[in-house]
Amino acid sequence: MAYYNIDAQTQTTYDAIVIGSGISGGWAAKELCEKGLKTLVLERGRIVQHVTDYPTMNLDPWDSELRGGLTPEQKKKHYKAIRSGWIGTDTEHFWADDEANPYTEVKPFLWLRGHHMGGRSLLWGKQTYRWSDLDFEANAKEGIGVDWPIRYKDMAPWYTYVEKFAGISGEALGLPQLPDSHFLPPMELNCVEKHVKGRIEGSFPGRHMIIGRVAHLTKPLNGRGQCQYRNRCSRGCPYGAYFSSNAVTLPAAQATGNLTIRPYSIVQSLVYDDTKGKATGVRIIDAETNEDIVFSAKIIFCNASTLSSTQILLNSTSDRFPNGFGNDSGELGHNLMDHTYRVGALGKVEGFEDKYYKGRRPNGIYIPRYWNVDETTRSDKFLRGFGYQGGGYRGGNPANIESFGGEFKDQILKPGPWEFFITGFAECLPYHENQVSLNSEVLDKWGQPTLSIDAEFKENEKALNRQIREDAVEMLEKAGLKDVIGFDKDHPPGYGVHEMGTARMGRDPKTSVLNGFNQVHAAKNVFVTDGSCMTSSSCVNPSLTYMAITARAANHAVSELKKRNI
Template sequence: MHLNIRAEKENTYDAIVVGSGISGGWAAKELCEKGLKTLVLERGRNVEHIKDYTTAMKAPWEFPHRLSGTLEQKENYPIQSQCYAFDESSQQYWVNDKENPYNQVKPFNWLRGYHVGGRSLMWGRQVYRWSDIDFGANAKDGFGVDWPIRYKDIESWYDYVETYIGISGQAEGLPQLPDGKFMKAMEMNCLEKHVAARIKERYDDRIMTIGRVAHVTEKHNDRGPCQYRNLCHRGCPFTGYFSSNGVTLPAAAKTGNMTLRPDSIVLEVIYDDQKGKATGVKILDAHTMQTVEYYADIIFLNASTLGTASILLNSVSNRFPNGFGNDSEQVGHNLMDHHYGVGAGGEFEGFQDQYYSSGRRPNGIYIPRFRNISTATTQKDYVRGFGYQGGGERGRGVSFDGVGASLKESLSEPGNWSFGIGSWGEHLPYYENKVTLNKDKKDKYGLPTLDIDCEFKENELAMRKDMAASAKEMLEAAGLKNVGTYDSMPPPGHCIHEMGTARMGRDPKTSVLNGWNQVHAAKNVFITDGACMTSSACQNPSITYMALTARACDYAVKELKKGNL
């Protein structure tokens, strides 16, 4: 009896954070800095900042296969290897698909990294605030449920996280894309400046700006500046871009309040019927295969949209027979991702006397949403909207004349300029797009796998036609030649912006979380990763996860001190 009491005491913290990625790192930092002894659980291996970025400084010829794809990669990473950020230099940050199975009821690319820092090491780093157009969309057109918050509720938290992590960008004064706290913007090249000017001349409802990106363009809190290497997916030894490993987890560790436990697979949230709240979590040690229970007053679930959904569904008790917090039967449902892989590209005949002056800029351009934001821009074929990312470049010459020195010389001549844009579109929240536990198909740990049943529907397909047509129209208006469109139609998941499986809402009957990211039926459990999202907008979502996390942590600690948790 005494041994059990002692073990429970040793395993008790003020707070537990499940997951160490973009939102989990922020939860760790905020809770630790507010004085809470915090246990951070990560299911994957440890990755130490700088020390474990073993490929960051290597040249292409230093890799056995010169960064080319291999048969081993195709066999063991058939899903992960489809990602733009996957290659021989970053393979160590992506899961082995054979060892981490899931079940595609409909095609779905689940792109994952199981390690400390999660996908914050490999993310695209584009950061765009949401506006009231986005937070009010569900209420306006009737899809999904109304968000319990609006832009004003998290505006100051956007300010807070942007100031801390360092955002490079240009203020534009657009209602559909609120400006942020920006460092010096990265510079467009000559063709991008030309296209931006032509779009401004031709259209009064749209602009092109430089991408807003989580890179520090000047020294910031002993970080950076960004070196314009564009090798970010290997991990940045200069801490030029934001990652949990380089920024928030070190801040949490600095307080002395963080205990980081990698290789800890969270099995379930523990609910105490008598206390009427969650008391901790049960984990499986990935090495010893032993289960361990940890206890805390506050629990933050930040295991990623599908990881959090899996934990909730697997947390069955007398109070929650269908999964933790699942009174509304919404857990696992309303799965969304952005649909992309559609756009246009063309050639430009000018600027033959100009080339790059900015190295390998890790950023592109952005054309913010311009559809369905006013009466004048309302579309009859679809609701919501899309934005574009892309850029201009000058390739090398296409001549392959000669051999040896003469061949090298012919290849050293620059080719013509080209410009391309691709679109990111909003995916509506459909109840039938869902994940469920498959208890018949187990993973290597003997745990249920996920069945993923998700698709793009009529609204998204109608939007894609406009995404391609508008891209072509803009590029031709900008003077590009031989403009062609494309639509590769990657499946959901491939954009790596999955969200929505434990949505926020005003009514406990139709949502999982309230306006503070608390589980309606268990106020000491907070979810601030992509699972909490009630709609998807069309902007990259990570900065919104960060703002919601910082806000929820502030609220949680205040509520804890009041004795309400």
């Protein structure tokens, strides 16, 4: 990857400032730079160069001390995030330091963060699905929250636009509740997944099981290599096969000559000018020197991630905005959502002992939403719906620990039985009381107020989870699996890592923070296009929608700038 311009210490005025370099921030940088704007990206953490800074990308388990386990010091550093079960020595360097960046859980909430260039785009699961009008119209039809100011027709061309550049593999279904994307060839189901697919679709008309739609290249694209089926994605992909800011959007922005990235830049607040009626810049703290610096720009994109962007906006107070930037409605910080997770079923598949699979496919199966899709699928138990992810695999053959010698070696090399599991992701409704607020009593390493998070899943989400478990068990039993076990790990929000809301879009400034182009209602030169802008949560992974919303907003921003409207 080319060297990034980091001369921001001497230059303080730009056409645009982007806060954050993750999935949405990378897209904002690319779009603004390609449209000719001198753009400063403010990154809270360190620079991570594509390939160069992926130290564990090729390590095998035996190459790491403790076989990938964390040391006591590392566990202390990640004392909250470690609850996810996803942090090992192969990825520890990509997770934020919980001690330096504390937060308060009024109710249990897992906030997983990545403070480095690329953010969680280096860590995400890459599942990418379009929303439909079933999602964009749900609030209005049910009288929940506020109405989205956009519809699928507004987003469809932008979905296509980002898909063609990011590279999405998958297969077309023609389902109205799950619009098809612009696809690269799909990955292949393994033999057991094909078997289960036939059984489920034969027993449950209207239900479909497909390979997941993922931001993984199945053929080369724009100089990036195709997926090698290593399934070491969260360590950083040296082939650029999966979508990350580091491998895809930031290099495109850099190629224009218009990009400056400033690392170790902790955004303290936005600067508002009462006489101009707009933001004029961003105030940061240098994480290494503690120096206060103000950078100026004509437009500002907030892409620090859902809760971090909201934290910045809440901390940006002035005479005009005493309760947080753009918070005339009082909705800033409210309506926090996440998908429910870790509910489903698993079982054993008999037969297929003579078959295995090649490589480690970094993708599983997907069963799209089938409840509350139309009148024939209407449920009186809950609103909205859910989809399943999962897959079939062969585990290891557990050896008798009392064995030894040649017999023991032969035994551990034999694969175990085929197993299959599905876990559901259910939509969370936007509740005003699910909220975050600034906590001035708990400060971070740089003396800044932190967040208190007060959110929970309520009865509708719990009802969806009960249906997820019930349906999962029924489908696997009908598919002929043995020893089927349903599970519900009853986790709080945050484990889905799809936190959304807290600075929602809407039609009315009295009930929302942003308009239909992601502009702050009362300061049109500030755009918020990460997860905080979401008005509802759907039941599918949201990152593709963040990409499309960001590209659309950037196009509008430059158009308005040229017209001198902002």
